[in-house]
Amino acid sequence: MFSATDHEWMSLALQQAEVGLYSTSPNPRVGCVIVKDNQMIGQGAHLKAGEAHAEVMALRDAQNKHPEKIPGATAYVTLEPCSHFGRTPPCADALINAGIQRVVAAMQDPNPEVAGNGLARLTAAGITVENGLMEAQAQALNAGFISRMLHNKPFVRLKIAASLDGRTALANGESKWITNEYARADVHHWRARSCAILTGIGTVVADNPQMNVRNVNTNRQPLRVVVDSQLQTPIDANILKDGNTVIAYANATAERKAALEQSGAILLHLPNKSGQVCLPSLMTALATRGINELMVEAGQSLNGALIAANCVDELLLYYAPILMGSDAQGMLAIPTLGSMQDRIQLNIFDVRQFGSDIRIRANIKSPPTQK
Secondary structure (H helix, E strand, C coil), X not given: CCCHHHHHHHHHHHHHHHCCCCXXXXXXXXXXXXXXXXXXXXXXXXXXCCCCCHHHHHHHHHHHHCHHHCCCCEEEECCCCCCCCCCCCCHHHHHHHHCCCXXXXXXXXXXXXXXXXXXXXXXXXXXXXXXXXXXXXXXXXXXXXXXXXXXXXXXXXXEEEEECCCEEECCCXXXXXXXXXXXXXXXXXXXXXXXXXEEEHHHHHHHCXXXXXXXXXXXXXXXXXXXXXXXCCCCCCHHHHHHCEEEEECCCCHHXXXXXHHCCCEEEECECCCCCECHHHHHHHHHHCCCCEEEECCCHHHHHHHHHCCCCCEEEEEEECCCCCCCCEECCCCCCCCCHHHCCEEEXXXXXXXXCEEEEEEEEEXXXXXX
């Protein structure tokens, strides 16, 4: 159905989409390339919510460079062109009005209310429409947007830095630094593409982290989210600076709530029956706020609770070539397994080395058995 040349142009469109990797939230990352007579005449990417979409950017580029070649051209776009008026007019109409003859899309829009409508609009206008070229790559680029549209939850990526014997901190809590500077730099790129970073009150008290992006070329800082059931976050905590923090809690006095709200924090009251924060409800609340990708950097208790609640989509594991011993803190506090049949099975799909450290990316094949 698709030629080798089609794959080459879509690859360039995907590269364009990656230009907006750190900036498009809560919108999807989309790239577009316009081709005529096997020559690229325009390219563009969606860079920020409220600004022009990728198709419009590519048409503008083509208009500046080769306006005479636009009629009859082919547009390669990584996501189905929109068909509705939002902050910007429909991209399907822009392609139709420009005289584009063929549109090749990597994937449909995952929003159930609009999926397929843009492609149908193009087809009705007499444009040749083909869909599904390099779909897996486009989906990987927008895993968070897809998760939010289809499941009303962010795509949750759990990051853990550990020794080879699976330890994340000494018994006294010391953990700086387990991994090397190259691995830590990689973490900041994952933070930069995330809409929010989640941690627990234990990490806030023990490490007083900033949980922000550093040494990455981006103007956007992710939302910081703290799971703090009893609302114990210190008023002077680093994570509260800059007024970009949400705290999920279950129980608190009026005084504590007032003090933290005065500091600029947004409080979400999400108790479960055990008096802790309801983690699935938190995921829904974050999706409602437009969070596509959520990165978790927490301790073993919250890590384990998120796994047990089936809230985690991907594990981002950094291993350093050191041993820390059985008394050191572990990676995941999960309930004791009574049988090997209860083990949580993973699918490893990427392994890379950063200096002497190793990074493993994995997703969960068999989720925890619900008791």
